[in-house]
Amino acid sequence: MHxxxxxxxxxxxxxxxxxxxxxxxxxxxxxxxxxECLAVMGRSGSGKSTLMNILGCLxxxxxxxxxxxxxxxxxxxDDALSSFRGRTIGFVFQAFHLLRGVSVLQNVALPMDYQxxxxxxxxxxxADLLAKVGLGDRLLHRPNxxxxxxxxxxxxxxxxxxxxxxxxxxxxxxxxxxxAQARILDLFHRLxxxxxxxxxxxxxxxxxxxxxxxxxxxSDGRVVEGNHAPAG
Numbered sequence: 712m713h714x715x716x717x718x719x720x721x722x723x724x725x726x727x728x729x730x731x732x733x734x735x736x737x738x739x740x741x742x743x744x745x746x747e748c749l750a751v752m753g754r755s756g757s758g759k760s761t762l763m764n765i766l767g768c769l770x771x772x773x774x775x776x777x778x779x780x781x782x783x784x785x786x787x788x789d790d791a792l793s794s795f796r797g798r799t800i801g802f803v804f805q806a807f808h809l810l811r812g813v814s815v816l817q818n819v820a821l822p823m824d825y826q827x828x829x830x831x832x833x834x835x836x837x838a839d840l841l842a843k844v845g846l847g848d849r850l851l852h853r854p855n856x857x858x859x860x861x862x863x864x865x866x867x868x869x870x871x872x873x874x875x876x877x878x879x880x881x882x883x884x885x886x887x888x889x890x891a892q893a894r895i896l897d898l899f900h901r902l903x904x905x906x907x908x909x910x911x912x913x914x915x916x917x918x919x920x921x922x923x924x925x926x927x928x929x930s931d932g933r934v935v936e937g938n939h940a941p942a943g
Contacts, residue, residue: 714781716876716909717743722775724761735761737932748903748910750920753929762929763913767879768796780876797825801870805882807862809854815865816850822872840868844898860891877909884919896922
């Protein structure tokens with residue numbers, strides 16, 4: 712039997728505010744199968760962002776187990792964790808986080824540099840990804856020469872640069888108008904179908920969550936509800 716790509720068991724996260732312990736996650740159990748499209752929903756302060764940071768290996772649990780692609784994350788030191796995260800997870804953020812001073816081709820190639828991919832392959836793979844997201848004619852443009860929707864497409868191409876197992880999107884349509892939002896969601900689902908990448912969208916927007924195969928809801932640091940929603 713195959714192992715889930717993500718498995719959380721009893722995951723907690725507690726922060727210190729002065730001498731006061733503030734629980735952000737209170738025992739999260741979550742299984743995500745390889746190739747699944749999942750939405751994670753929750754209001755501000757629900758623990759949704761903390762969960763996203765743990766899923767993305769940007770933070771570690773206070774207790775509990777997190778297995779990602781068969782690896783117990785807590786067993787990795789900082790260097791090993793950074794390398795593992797770089798090749799296993801692609802990130803897409805609400806604010807795009809593109810480098811303004813370089814071309815979109817260089818933006819997409821950058822994650823491959825950290826994984827020591829040969830320069831020629833970096834440029835070929837980046838060009839192929841930009842063509843896949845509909846920007847094959849914009850390789851040498853800089854981010855400030857693109858619309859918000861186009862910048863988010865560059866960010867999606869960059870997130871796929873290292874052929875990750877998981878694509879983690881944090882409010883990926885939050886800065887876009889309704890037309891651009893619809894196009895970006897269509898793109899996510901097309902790429903999900905074509906590549907088989909596991910897609911996790913962290914969102915407060917029910918319209919985004921309804922496009923996922925499944926949604927889980929976080930409230931007061933716990934998973935309180937889950938449901939299956941029709942894709943599309």
